[in-house]
Amino acid sequence: MKVFFLGWTRFVVVLLVLQVGLAGWGAVSGGGERVMRFIAHAGNGGMLIFWLMLSVVFALIARPGWQTVLLTALSAFMILMQGAFAYGFGTSGTLGGVGIALHALNGLGILTLQLIVARRAKRAVDAKRALRAEGVPA
Template sequence: MKLFFLGWTRFIVVLLVLQVGLAGWGAVSTGDERVMRFIAHAGNGGMLILWLMLSVVIALIARPGWKAVALTALSAFMILMQGAFAYGFGTSGPAGGVGIALHALNGLGVLVLQVVVARLAKRAVDAKRALRAAQRSEVPA
């Protein structure tokens, strides 16, 4: 299960990088094209909410370590806050700009946390493999 969690976490990292790319793609366009591009960003964001909440369950089952589980839960909470940052401050004026800035920084924070979780998951997989190898190499006397 640890190996599955590692793959799952890497999948989440890819989706988060895609999310940043979709945001940038929408930001450099105008008019109706901009709206359509941000729809892709919002759609991927909605899926990320689901995937990160599911990640918490998978982390609890995989048991990669308390730190990985806690950071996964923090990532899920932070992704839930994205909507509050994007829409809670309004969509125009200085308050809207602050909200969008917080939305962007929080999203990058989720990406960084998930990279850390992927590294912790990799360590858990490597430790499990090393334990298995040590058990196989023991010669019964």
């Protein structure tokens, strides 16, 4: 299950990088095209909420270490906060700008956390393989 969790975590990292790309793609466009591009960003974000909630379950099953599980749970919590940052401060004016800035920073924080989780999951897989190579059942 550790190998599955590693692959799953890498998949989530790819989706997060895509999410940042979709945000940038929407930000550099104008008019109706901008709305359509941000719909792709919002749709991928909705899927990321689901994927990160599943990540917590998979982390609990894979048992890569309690810190890895907690970091995964923190990522899931942070992605739930994304909607509050994007819409909770309004959509215009200074408060809207603050909300969007927090939304962007929180998104980059989620990506960073998931990169750390992927690295920790890789270490767990490597440790399992090392034990198996020594003949110790994992």
